[in-house]
Amino acid sequence: MLRNRASDALFRAVRTGNAFEETVERLLQAIRLGVVAPGERLPAERELATRLGVSRVTLREAIRALQESGYVESRRGRYGGTFVNVEPPRASRKGPRRIAREMGVDLHDALTHRHVLETGAAELAASRELGEAERAHLVSRLSSAGTAELHTYRRQDSRLHLAIAELTGSASLTSAVADVRMRLNELLDAIPLLERNIVHSNEQHEEVVRAILDGDPAAARKAMAEHLEGTASLLRGFLS
Template sequence: MAEETGEPASFDLLLPALRPVRAGNGFEEALERILQVIRLGLVPGGGRLPAERELAALLGISRVTLREVLKVLQDEGLTESRRGRYGGTFVRPRTDPADGGELRRRMAETDIEDLLLFREVLESGAAGLCASRGLDDEGADRLRTALAATHEAPLPHYRRLDTLLHLTLAELSGSPSLAARYATVRAGVNELLDCIPLLVRNLEHSQQQHTALVEAVLARDEETARAVAREHCAGTAALLRGFLA
């Protein structure tokens, strides 16, 4: 393990955590991986992460994506960037033992894996039902309108309008029971999401997935609709696990 001298952490220690991410959620999963490395102490306070070129190769992402991930970590006060011959990205010492306390308190009251898995089942199920059954003109207009609202949403209102889009999809599935259960599950997910920052890159990626999801539903492409919904849920799960670990 790297000491406070600033020597980069041993690759042998980092390899199990910094495995290549999947293409669909590269930003979110890369952020999750590095957060795990930091939270687990594999790179201690004062230690240096591998160089950008090496870190990007380990994670299987572009250096552009990696820099966006590193910027989030720096904005959250978890790392700092230093220039010069001995520069790089350094993990900041944790001075507040209660860091993330609100999220951990909520997590103690929630079975996160069960919640996230159930959400994925409900969302992919709703997407599949909407696509297989098809939507009438009114339903299609409602879905397009909900999607457009998320594209135009100011940052403080994004999560509310994002929730409305997913609730609309659940309601259009034709199953009142599914819609009711999804509303309950989504409330639990939102409580956790409220404890982590809104990340612009993640929101941009989410919007791409939202668009692909709506397009698949309107095209009555059930397989794609289910796949996009699952991938979208996996991105959110990766962020929550990353900030929780």
């Protein structure tokens, strides 16, 4: 199904060398990027272990770690399972420059990587013949980002960008977009949400989506490039 493409990309098989650590990473990506939203249930244990290519013991250990960290809770009974907490753990109070140092983030590298991936994704999405369900899904994600409250904006923004990547039909590209957004989102979370920037960002989102729906690859690429440069400018400003 269309809505599962992002989860398919994130819940892909992990490498065997660090199965526990990578399982935790994949689950956190799905939660932080809003692929599994607050209050929603993670896929069933048997299904999730199969998709990640790990044992159920490893999966349970990873879920237990997320429980202890405050990201998820387990419920028993007929409608039980593992659910994403509505109230996530408190965000770090560290400044963006300190976070960047501790993460070892090369900002130029991350921004360049994101630019190449996401402009290419927008261009490719606009070049495809989209079905009605795909078009409706994209419009829905645009609406959710445009009406999001401040405390949910980053998550809805991420879901829109992932939806664009999903429209390329490439799970590998969707996964790469998710990875680079994770590299930058902790930094973005450490800088203030500026009302004017959100208004401008939503206007740019509309331009990108309009170009994709109109089947105009060049316009989609250009609109996405301008949008990403706005985010890059904010990060460079706060980290300078």
